[in-house]
Every structure is written in C-alpha cells, then in structure tokens.
Amino acid sequence: MSATYDRLIALLTKLHEAPPGDTTPDATYAELDVDSLTLVEIVMHVERELGVTIEDSELHPDLSLGATAKLIDERLAG
Amino acid sequence: MPSDAAPPPEPDDRALAYAPRAAVLCGLAGWLPPRVVTNDELSTYLDTSDEWIATRTGICQRHFADPGQATSDLAVEAGRRALESAGTESVDAVVVATTTPDRSCPATAPLVAHRLGLTGVAAFDVSAVCTGFVYGLATAAGLITAGVAERVLLIGADTYTTIIDPLDRANAIIFGDGAGAVVLRAGDADEPGAIGHFDLGSDGAEEEMIMVAAGGSRQRSRRDEQPSHADRHFSMEGRAVFRHAITRMTGSVRASLAAAEWKVDDVDHLVPHQANQRILRAVADDLGLPRERCVSNAESVGNTGAASIPLALAGAAAGNVIEPGDRVLLTAFGGGLTWGSCALRWPDRTPRTPTAPAAAAPVTAQEGGPLAP
Numbered sequence: 001m002s003a004t005y006d007r008l009i010a011l012l013t014k015l016h017e018a019p020p021g022d023t024t025p026d027a028t029y030a031e032l033d034v035d036s037l038t039l040v041e042i043v044m045h046v047e048r049e050l051g052v053t054i055e056d057s058e059l060h061p062d063l064s065l066g067a068t069a070k071l072i073d074e075r076l077a078g
Numbered sequence: 079m080p081s082d083a084a085p086p087p088e089p090d091d092r093a094l095a096y097a098p099r100a101a102v103l104c105g106l107a108g109w110l111p112p113r114v115v116t117n118d119e120l121s122t123y124l125d126t127s128d129e130w131i132a133t134r135t136g137i138c139q140r141h142f143a144d145p146g147q148a149t150s151d152l153a154v155e156a157g158r159r160a161l162e163s164a165g166t167e168s169v170d171a172v173v174v175a176t177t178t179p180d181r182s183c184p185a186t187a188p189l190v191a192h193r194l195g196l197t198g199v200a201a202f203d204v205s206a207v208c209t210g211f212v213y214g215l216a217t218a219a220g221l222i223t224a225g226v227a228e229r230v231l232l233i234g235a236d237t238y239t240t241i242i243d244p245l246d247r248a249n250a251i252i253f254g255d256g257a258g259a260v261v262l263r264a265g266d267a268d269e270p271g272a273i274g275h276f277d278l279g280s281d282g283a284e285e286e287m288i289m290v291a292a293g294g295s296r297q298r299s300r301r302d303e304q305p306s307h308a309d310r311h312f313s314m315e316g317r318a319v320f321r322h323a324i325t326r327m328t329g330s331v332r333a334s335l336a337a338a339e340w341k342v343d344d345v346d347h348l349v350p351h352q353a354n355q356r357i358l359r360a361v362a363d364d365l366g367l368p369r370e371r372c373v374s375n376a377e378s379v380g381n382t383g384a385a386s387i388p389l390a391l392a393g394a395a396a397g398n399v400i401e402p403g404d405r406v407l408l409t410a411f412g413g414g415l416t417w418g419s420c421a422l423r424w425p426d427r428t429p430r431t432p433t434a435p436a437a438a439a440p441v442t443a444q445e446g447g448p449l450a451p
Contacts, residue, residue, distance in 0.1 A: 035134060037356050040317050044324065056317050 025066030105164025105261030136355020140254025140380030160259035170227035175210030208412025210384030236383030254380035258388025271425030288413030351410035
C-alpha cells in the first residue's frame with residue numbers, strides 16, 4: 001500500500017487500540033470498533049498533518065482503511 | 079558635579095513601579111445536589127450501558143437536582159460556601175453564569191444575592207453556555223479593575239437536567255447538575271491569585287450546533303404555533319461540537335499563554351471545561367501538555383455547564399492537586415459558539431471540598447429525578 005496508507009495506520013494506532021493484525025486495507029472502521037469521535041480525530045489529524053480538507057461525514061464507519069488512503073491521495077492530487 | 083545628583087523620580091516613573099489593579103481569587107467552593115445517578119441507573123431506562131458510556135465519555139456518574147430544585151438553589155449553596163472560604167460576608171456584586179436560569183425573566187442573580195443576605199448589591203446573569211464561567215470571570219474582573227466593585231461573588235450554576243430530554247441518549251448521559259463559585263477581590267496584577275491574560279471569542283454562525291430552539295422570542299413570536307418536543311429540549315451536534323471544542327480550546331489556550339508570556343510547559347495545571355474526557359485528552363495532546371497536568375472531574379460529575387471549571391478547581395485544590403504558586407490555565411468552549419481562556423498563579427488559600435451535604439446519601443430512582451411521575 002501507499003505511504004499515505006502507512007501514515008493512516010500510524011495515526012489510527014495512536015488514537016485507537018486495535019490488534020495489529022486487524023488493521024488490513026479491507027478492514028472498515030466499524031469492524032475495528034472505531035467510534036464516531038475517533039473518526040473526527042482521524043479527520044482532524046489527517047487535515048493537519050497532510051494539509052487536505054475532509055468532511056467529517058466522508059469518514060463513515062463503513063469506509064475501509066484502504067478506501068480512506070485512496071480518498072486522501074485523491075485530495076492530495078487535487 | 080551638582081550636589082543633588084539623584085533627583086526624585088518623576089511621578090510617571092513612580093506609577094510604573096506599582097502593579098496595575100487586578101481581580102484576585104480569594105474564595106472558592108463547589109456544591110453538588112445530593113442525588114447521584116450512575117451509568118447503571120441510566121441504563122435502566124436508556125439503551126446504553128456503563129461500559130459504553132465510560133469508554134466513550136469517561137463519565138461514570140453525575141448528580142441530578144431534585145424535582146422542584148432550581149438553579150438558584152444550587153447557586154446559593156455554592157455561593158455561601160465560597161463566601162465562607164473567602165472569610166467574608168459581603169461583596170459589592172453577585173454574578174451568576176448560567177444557561178438554565180430559574181426563569182426567562184428576571185435574572186437569577188438578584189434572587190441568589192437576596193438569599194445570601196446581600197440584598198442591595200449589583201446582581202446580574204452572564205449567558206455564555208459552557209463558557210459562562212470564563213466570561214463571568216472576565217466580567218467580574220472588569221467590575222473590579224474599573225473600580226465599580228471591590229469584591230465580587232461569581233457563581234457558575236446549571237441544572238441541565240431541566241432542559242435535556244431524559245430519553246435523549248446522546249445528551250442525557252453527559253450532563254449533570256451542579257454549582258461552583260469564587261470570590262474575587264481588588265488587588266495587584268503581580269500577586270498570586272490575580273486573574274488575567276484573557277482570550278474570549280464567539281461565532282454566532284454556528285448557533286445551531288448547541289441549542290434549545292424554543293422558549294425564546296424566535297419561537298414565541300410565532301404566537302399560534304406550539305413548539306415540538308424536540309425544539310423544547312437541548313440539542314447538540316456531537317461530532318461537530320467535538321471538533322470545534324478541541325480546535326477552539328486549543329487555540330484559546332495558546333492565545334492566553336502568549337498574553338501571559340508562558341510556554342506550554344510552564345503550565346502546571348490546565349483546567350478545561352469538563353465537556354467529556356475525550357475532548358480534554360485531545361486538547362492536552364494537541365497542546366503537547368502531559369495528560370496528567372489536565373485537571374478532570376468529569377468522571378464523577380459529568381458536564382455541569384458553567385459550574386464545571388469552579389467544581390474542578392475546588393476539587394483539585396481540596397485534594398492538594400493544585401498548590402499555592404502553581405501556574406493554572408482555565409479554558410472553556412460552549413454554545414454560541416463561545417470560547418475563552420485565562421491564566422492565574424494559584425493563591426495561598428484552602429478552599430472547601432465540592433461535596434453534597436454529608437447527611438445526604440445517594441437516593442434511588444424511585445425517589446425522584448426527571449423520570450419520576
């Protein structure tokens with residue numbers, strides 16, 4: 001996966017406790033038991049650290065980690 | 079060489095040798111209504127659990143006002159204890175910060191002043207939702223520095239259970255009732271307890287983020303329409319509030335730090351409005367402040383609105399968490415939107431513990447509370 005994906009995983013690991021083996025590209029936030037406030041924290045950190053704008057509603061519980069990285073990369077590409 | 083080599087200082091130079099007049103903290107107390115409501119009790123009538131509430135909010139219990147108990151009842155208890163703590167019976171003004179006044183007219187402060195034996199003093203309310211206490215501090219400090227008052231009693235008091243739908247799971251688990259109060263006296267800006275370096279702000283474009291839609295002129299001017307159940311109760315956009323609370327409190331703390339010429343690491347205790355543990359943790363992390371320097375009592379009282387900062391201060395001071403000379407930074411965020419921060423060095427003063435009366439044991443659900451028939 002991309003460098004963005006690796007940064008996302010590093011961020012998620014900092015904000016949420018999940019077994020390392022569970023954080024696969026296909027895993028969704030709901031499956032990882034990431035709650036709605038942690039999703040907001042992820043959005044805030046991604047915006048700050050990567051300089052992209054994401055709506056809170058775009059990071060929904062059924063989004064996968066791989067799809068999130070793709071979303072961020074698309075924003076970075078403009 | 080002239081014989082009078084050392085001329086007397088110019089009047090202006092002498093004036094600069096004195097610190098400017100400031101409001102100094104000299105009394106502090108909190109009061110909580112005796113009825114304790116645990117997460118387990120909430121789980122008996124809400125689709126939730128102790129584990130769910132505790133992991134998502136860090137709140138384990140809160141206090142509820144009894145049926146018939148109004149905000150002024152809580153404010154009087156906290157105010158009386160703060161006056162005792164300050165060793166005084168008289169002040170020149172009473173300011174009550176609240177979102178849940180006894181009535182929409184008049185303000186709650188005159189009644190509180192009267193019941194404290196202070197009839198005749200200036201008395202009014204400050205309405206800035208959960209930022210009310212910080213706005214109240216700025217207001218009280220202004221009365222003192224302008225020479226309007228020598229001593230001010232400031233009380234933050236709220237009974238959120240009176241505006242929250244008890245069956246609204248999102249909000250009913252967060253809020254509790256309580257009151258906290260401080261006494262401020264005129265003093266010098268460079269003495270311990272002097273309150274200053276305020277940063278205050280607002281953004282009315284986001285008024286709908288935290289709101290009780292009905293009950294004011296917007297709704298009452300539509301004379302023939304009855305407000306809906308939802309409009310008569312407190313509403314909050316949780317995710318948006320979470321984001322704005324973190325961003326605004328962090329920014330406001332930085333502004334106060336800059337005004338005080340303190341670095342983040344100089345702060346011994348950050349005392350934020352106790353919205354929930356998640357927000358407090360995120361604010362501390364974003365500032366780069368060790369979490370243990372963030373004072374929190376949300377676990378035992380929940381979000382008590384304007385009362386939350388003085389309750390947290392009283393608890394921390396009574397537990398010797400905050401000690402004389404410590405650098406303390408207060409910050410808050412609330413509906414409006416509003417936010418604000420200020421700084422002080424902790425004075426040499428032993429405040430009272432923020433507890434309910436010793437005789438009052440926790441009572442069970444069937445004895446009262448918002449769900450009682």
